[in-house]
Amino acid sequence: MAEPPVGAQFVHEIKFDGYRALARVDHGGTRHSERSAGVTIWTRSRNDWTRKFGTIAAALAKLEIDSAYFDGEIVALTETGQSNFQALQNSFETGSTTSLYYFIFDLLFLNGHDLRAQPLLQRKALLQEMLANNPHELLRFSSHWSGDGKKFLQQCCRQHLEGMICKDGQQPYSAGRSGDWLKIKCTNRQEFIIVGYTAPKGHRQHLGALLLGVQEPEGHLRYVGRVGTGFSGESLAQLKTQLSLRTTTKSAIRNPPSGRGITWVKPELVCEIEFGHFTKDKLLRQAVFQGLRVDKKPQEVSLELPSARSLRAANSAPTEPLASGNEVTLTHPDKILFPPDGPTKKELADYYARVEGRMWPHVERRPLALLRCPNGPDKGCFFHKHVDERRVEPGLAALALQEKGGIQQYRYLVAPMGLRSLVQLAALELHVWGSSSEDPEHPDQLVFDLDPSPEVGWDQVVVAAGAVRKLLARLKLKSFPKLTGGKGVHIHVPIARRYDWEQIKNFCQTVARQLAEDHPALFTVSTLKVKRTGKIFIDYLRNQRGALYVVPFSPRARPDAPIAAPISWKALPQHLPANLYTVRTIDKYLQTYKRDPWPSYFKLSQPIALLE
Numbered sequence: 373m374a375e376p377p378v379g380a381q382f383v384h385e386i387k388f389d390g391y392r393a394l395a396r397v398d399h400g401g402t403r404h405s406e407r408s409a410g411v412t413i414w415t416r417s418r419n420d421w422t423r424k425f426g427t428i429a430a431a432l433a434k435l436e437i438d439s440a441y442f443d444g445e446i447v448a449l450t451e452t453g454q455s456n457f458q459a460l461q462n463s464f465e466t467g468s469t470t471s472l473y474y475f476i477f478d479l480l481f482l483n484g485h486d487l488r489a490q491p492l493l494q495r496k497a498l499l500q501e502m503l504a505n506n507p508h509e510l511l512r513f514s515s516h517w518s519g520d521g522k523k524f525l526q527q528c529c530r531q532h533l534e535g536m537i538c539k540d541g542q543q544p545y546s547a548g549r550s551g552d553w554l555k556i557k558c559t560n561r562q563e564f565i566i567v568g569y570t571a572p573k574g575h576r577q578h579l580g581a582l583l584l585g586v587q588e589p590e591g592h593l594r595y596v597g598r599v600g601t602g603f604s605g606e607s608l609a610q611l612k613t614q615l616s617l618r619t620t621t622k623s624a625i626r627n628p629p630s631g632r633g634i635t636w637v638k639p640e641l642v643c644e645i646e647f648g649h650f651t652k653d654k655l656l657r658q659a660v661f662q663g664l665r666v667d668k669k670p671q672e673v674s675l676e677l678p679s680a681r682s683l684r685a686a687n688s689a690p691t692e693p694l695a696s697g698n699e700v701t702l703t704h705p706d707k708i709l710f711p712p713d714g715p716t717k718k719e720l721a722d723y724y725a726r727v728e729g730r731m732w733p734h735v736e737r738r739p740l741a742l743l744r745c746p747n748g749p750d751k752g753c754f755f756h757k758h759v760d761e762r763r764v765e766p767g768l769a770a771l772a773l774q775e776k777g778g779i780q781q782y783r784y785l786v787a788p789m790g791l792r793s794l795v796q797l798a799a800l801e802l803h804v805w806g807s808s809s810e811d812p813e814h815p816d817q818l819v820f821d822l823d824p825s826p827e828v829g830w831d832q833v834v835v836a837a838g839a840v841r842k843l844l845a846r847l848k849l850k851s852f853p854k855l856t857g858g859k860g861v862h863i864h865v866p867i868a869r870r871y872d873w874e875q876i877k878n879f880c881q882t883v884a885r886q887l888a889e890d891h892p893a894l895f896t897v898s899t900l901k902v903k904r905t906g907k908i909f910i911d912y913l914r915n916q917r918g919a920l921y922v923v924p925f926s927p928r929a930r931p932d933a934p935i936a937a938p939i940s941w942k943a944l945p946q947h948l949p950a951n952l953y954t955v956r957t958i959d960k961y962l963q964t965y966k967r968d969p970w971p972s973y974f975k976l977s978q979p980i981a982l983l984e
Contacts, residue, residue: 376521390447461663477514602661743801857928
């Protein structure tokens with residue numbers, strides 16, 4: 373797998389998540405045009421997309437030059453300044469391209485002079501100077517790093533970017549990638565060829581899942597699995613329309629899967645997929661659809677994987693941000709957030725820095741609700757769910773979700789610095805949905821909340837947790853315990869992301885009622901407190917759309933700042949108070965669990981047999 377090249381001549385750039393675009397400007401002696409006359413924008417497949425990128429074309433038309441030829445990437449930026457391919461796709465679906473930017477990384481011609489034979493660094497110096505003299509919000513110079521490529525890769529991965537591009541700064545322009553232009557990725561994300569689709573099930577319309585293939589070196593197409601999540605209703609309809617025009621009776625792949633309800637299509641459409649990993653059988657796991665790549669041809673698609681070093685970098689020690697403006701300043705860092713004696717705001721930020729590697733996978737890209745206590749929990753707190761999409765804090769982004777009263781915007785974390793932003797907001801507890809912002813309508817985990825009445829002892833809670841675990845095991849579901857930071861226990865169950873909220877709520881209700889029936893002296897499913905005396909309420913309603921649970925490692929708004937701590941099943945039978953670990957005693961937790969007590973959690977994508 374690729375590693376950053378070594379050598380002082382190499383420069384490194386951020387790999388943007390957008391459309392590669394070549395742009396020609398030829399004013400023919402006329403400048404300052406309000407129109408895009410004299411500007412042409414092509415994709416890498418030589419499709420003329422000048423009209424699609426009308427705002428970019430208009431910006432290029434205003435350059436005070438006679439002529440030029442640029443190479444770069446057109447992207448949609450999130451509130452945190454990161455490129456996002458889904459946002460780019462959404463801009464085409466809605467017809468709004470006002471949030472698109474052109475990051476230019478090369479200059480091939482300028483005012484009649486052919487620069488392609490010049491070294492890259494000279495071309496970039498001319499490009500930077502030209503753009504500095506012609507500032508425009510939509511036209512950005514693609515900066516580069518001339519230092520240690522390994523360090524740059526680590527920074528890219530820590531900030532959850534797609535990866536980096538390494539180029540030889542002494543080389544002339546090359547139209548394609550070679551040994552002088554190397555792409556190194558942080559994530560398992562790439563293009564695949566659509567070779568078929570399955571019929572929809574349940575509430576799904578149009579189609580069920582896409583069947584995917586990849587080009588082998590000898591020229592054959594190999595089946596790599598399917599993707600059934602990441603779609604919107606609109607994208608499903610559009611895909612079905614395009615695929616219906618390409619149906620065929622014969623599979624284009626050498627190793628087609630068996631099964632009913634498969635419709636084969638000609639291998640003409642390319643899509644981008646993010647996924648967890650490949651199985652031993654070389655099939656995709658945890659695949660999520662990102663969008664069609666109409667700028668790429670099937671013959672361009674080959675298998676790519678992130679470097680081993682980049683995967684390690686994503687979990688290594690924190691690094692400095694790649695660009696200025698990413699710091700989050702804490703005002704009044706000594707302010708006590710947890711009376712009477714703390715922790716303070718700074719202590720809470722330092723705590724997040726200590727547990728970031730463990731906490732981040734649990735909180736990343738999940739719709740958030742914050743328990744905010746600006747003056748401390750003893751002076752009043754409030755839940756803050758909705759946000760103004762124009763004022764999202766650094767490290768966070770906004771997600772539009774349909775609610776009964778209309779569409780509302782939710783925060784979700786996209787970069788670890790967002791945890792520091794939440795400290796600045798005096799958010800003492802972080803609560804999340806059981807689904808990802810990438811596919812909010814299909815949960816990927818269940819949470820059973822064991823809430824004991826005041827007179828119930830810890831020993832009974834331990835027995836109850838064991839009963840839940842045993843029943844789930846009978847249903848072929850592996851589960852994981854978490855201390856809530858109070859008296860209770862949460863039991864987490866990672867599941868395949870293919871069931872809707874109604875299915876999940878009904879399943880969890882069935883489990884809860886079965887537990888209450890099997891252990892009537894221990895459990896109750898009644899929401900009436902008068903019926904909970906001496907029992908443990910098993911709250912299955914946390915598994916419905918819009919319901920929340922406290923995220924692992926979140927503090928609780930209580931004295932001493934106890935945390936919601938993932939533990940092992942072996943530790944649970946010990947006589948542990950649920951609030952054993954706190955923000956200030958996190959070292960005790962990390963010494964007890966030098967390795968993650970849930971080591972297989974994010975590798976599991978468990979089907980629910982009762983819903984199949």
